[in-house]
Amino acid sequence: MPEFVPSLLVVAAALVDADGRVLLQQRPEGKTLAGLWEFPGGKIEPGELPEAALVRELKEELGVDTETACLAPATFASATLDNGRHLLLLLYVCRKWRGLPQPLEGGALCWKYPAEMFALPMPPADLPLIGLLDSLL
DSSP, rough: OOOOOEEEEEOOOOOOTTSSEEEEEOOOTTTTTTTTTESSEEEETTTOOOHHHHHHHHHHHHBOOOOOEEEEEEEEEEOTTTTEEEEEEEEEEEEEOEEEOOOOOOOOOOOHHHHTTTTEEEOOHHHHHHHHHHHOO
16 A cells, blocks of 8 residues: 655636736745745645635735636646655636735746746746746747
8 A cells, every 4th residue: 555645735826917927936045945036825724715825925925916716727737745745736717806916025027938947946846837828928
């Protein structure tokens, strides 16, 4: 029987602007994978729905407001982390939000077309999502 590996459930958003560019944030110094570019989002708290977690995370990290109805499930990624835990990343596409994204938790922000993302250093779980976004957008 396979050994149980605890899963870390994470949600992320591809915030897409009117030109088809996607917002990425750089992981701040002092955090795991510091300096890498990623889709904004974070951990799902116990008892929290994924969409509610993403709405909360976008407010906390970027200062933007959106509604769960504005989040379109796109794809997911599955990866094993360095500590042996399993990461399940749920990616949503969001084209509608209120406010100007700001890096409230440090790091930097940039807008990139999906094809440009292949040249950026990104966490292993984010990399397989780029091709899908490139075909969707």
